Amino acid sequence: MITIRPASERGHAQHGWLDSRHTFSFADYHDPAHMGFRALRVINEDRVQPGAGFPTHPHADMEIVTYVLAGALEHKDSMGTGSVIRPGDVQRMSAGTGVTHSEFNASRSEAVHLLQIWILPAQRRLPPSYEQKAFSAPDRRGQLRLIAAPDGADGSVTIHQDVRLYATLLAAGERVTHGMAPGRHAWVQVARGRIRLNGTPLAPGDGAAVSDERTLELAGEPAPAADAAEVLLFDLA
Numbered sequence: 001m002i003t004i005r006p007a008s009e010r011g012h013a014q015h016g017w018l019d020s021r022h023t024f025s026f027a028d029y030h031d032p033a034h035m036g037f038r039a040l041r042v043i044n045e046d047r048v049q050p051g052a053g054f055p056t057h058p059h060a061d062m063e064i065v066t067y068v069l070a071g072a073l074e075h076k077d078s079m080g081t082g083s084v085i086r087p088g089d090v091q092r093m094s095a096g097t098g099v100t101h102s103e104f105n106a107s108r109s110e111a112v113h114l115l116q117i118w119i120l121p122a123q124r125r126l127p128p129s130y131e132q133k134a135f136s137a138p139d140r141r142g143q144l145r146l147i148a149a150p151d152g153a154d155g156s157v158t159i160h161q162d163v164r165l166y167a168t169l170l171a172a173g174e175r176v177t178h179g180m181a182p183g184r185h186a187w188v189q190v191a192r193g194r195i196r197l198n199g200t201p202l203a204p205g206d207g208a209a210v211s212d213e214r215t216l217e218l219a220g221e222p223a224p225a226a227d228a229a230e231v232l233l234f235d236l237a
Contacts, residue, residue: 001210001211001212001213002197002198002200002208002209002210002213003208003209003210004200004202004206004207004208005023005034005206005207005208005209006203006206007021007190007203007204007205007206007207008205010022010023010045010205011025011026011029011031012029013027013028013029016049017048017049017052017053018046018047018048018049018052019046019047020044020045020046020047021044021045021046021205022042022043022044023042023043023044023045023189023207024036024037024040024041024042024043026042026044036120037185037187037209037236038185038187038236038237039119039120039122039161039162039163039236039237040117040118040119040163040187040234040236041062041118041119041120042116042117042118043115043116043117043189043207044115044116044117045113045114045115045191045205046112046113046114046115046116047111047112047113048071048073048103048104048105048111048112048114049105049111050105050107050108050109050110050111051104051105051107051108052104052105053073053074053102053103053104053105054102054103054104055102056076056100056101056102057100057101057102058098058099058100059093059095059098059099059100059101060095060096060097060098060099061095061096061097061120061121061124061125061126062094062095062118062119062120062121063092063093063094063095063118063119063120063121063159063160063161064091064092064093064094064095064116064117064118064119065090065091065092065116065117065118065119065148065157065159065165066085066090066091066093066103066114066115066116066117067090067114067115067116067117067167067191067232068085068086068087068088068089068112068113068114069087069113069114069115069191069192069230070087070110070111070112070113071086071087071105071106071107071110071111071112071113071114072084072085072086072105072106072107072110072112073085073086073103073104073105073106073112073114074103074104074105074106075091075101075102075103076101076102077093077099077100077101077102077130078099078100078101078128079099079128079129079130081130083132084106085114085132088134088135088136088137088140089132089133089134089135090132090133090134090135090147090148090156090157090167091130091131091132091157092130092131092132092148092157092158092159093128093129093130093131094121094126094127094128094129094130094159094160095128096121096125096126096127096128096129097125097126097127097128098128099128115189115191115232119159119161119163120161121160121161122150122160122161122162123160126160131157131158132157133147133155133156133157135147135167137169140167140168140169141168141169141170141171141228142168142169142170142171142174142176143168143176144166144167144168144176144178144218144233145166145167145168146164146165146166147165147166147167148163148164148165149163149164149165150162150163150164162236162237163234163235163236163237164234164235165232165233165234165235166178166232166233166234166235167230167231167232167233168218168230168231168233169228169229169230169231170193170195170218170219170220170228170229170231171220171227171228171229172220172221172222172223173219173220174219174220174228175217175218175219175220176217176218177215177216177217177218178215178216178218178233178235179214179215179216180210180213180214180215180216180235183237184235184236184237185209185210185211185235185236185237186209186210186213186216186233186234186235186236187207187208187209187210187233187234187236188202188207188208188210188216188218188231188232188233188234189206189207189231189232189233189234190202190203190204190205190206190207190229190230190231191204191230191231191232192204192223192229192230193220193221193223193228193229193230193231194220194221194222194223194229195218195219195220195221195229195231196217196218196219196221197210197216197217197218198213198215198216198217199217201221204223216233218231218233
């Protein structure tokens with residue numbers, strides 16, 4: 001069963017410096033029918049204006065994954081970590097017992113476009129930790145590249161939950177398949193471009209909850225102003 005979450009039905013917050021689309025309930029946007037999916041709690045598509053960003057703020061007991069689509073995001077936290085996240089980079093921050101951090105657009109001239117993802121951890125009160133790794137475009141093109149997993153397999157970042165997160169870039173006509181083990185579920189999020197998921201068309205910003213499917217096929221579709229579709233696939237308990 002595939003249930004589509006259309007991009008047009010997401011929550012929306014416009015703050016001038018920030019344009020944010022919420023796949024699930026977040027901040028002032030509350031929808032009891034969309035509180036998350038399995039351990040997946042938040043997918044926010046954010047566009048942050050040049051020089052702007054999120055001042056220092058706290059988190060606890062959450063796995064936070066940041067995936068930049070365009071531009072650059074500067075991160076600083078109370079663990080002493082400082083980094084700039086660019087397209088192809090995956091950042092994982094485990095908030096655990098508590099951490100504060102800030103995120104600002106690293107550019108004074110170009111907006112930054114990103115997905116911020118929150119996943120409920122399998123265990124509460126973990127020590128806070130941070131990890132960032134780069135995954136090249138060729139490494140994701142025409143294949144599902146594992147970018148986060150509970151065991152850090154294949155050079156992915158280590159996430160403290162039974163979730164395996166894949167990224168792919170699909171040109172028109174390219175196809176990838178993913179086998180689903182019994183009892184597993186999936187969420188497919190289209191970051192940009194257009195695809196078909198088991199024949200069902202998905203547009204930019206669309207998501208899809210998947211249960212009781214043995215195989216997923218993602219096929220790239222022609223899309224204006226896009227060289228390839230960019231898609232995240234979450235394999236969830």
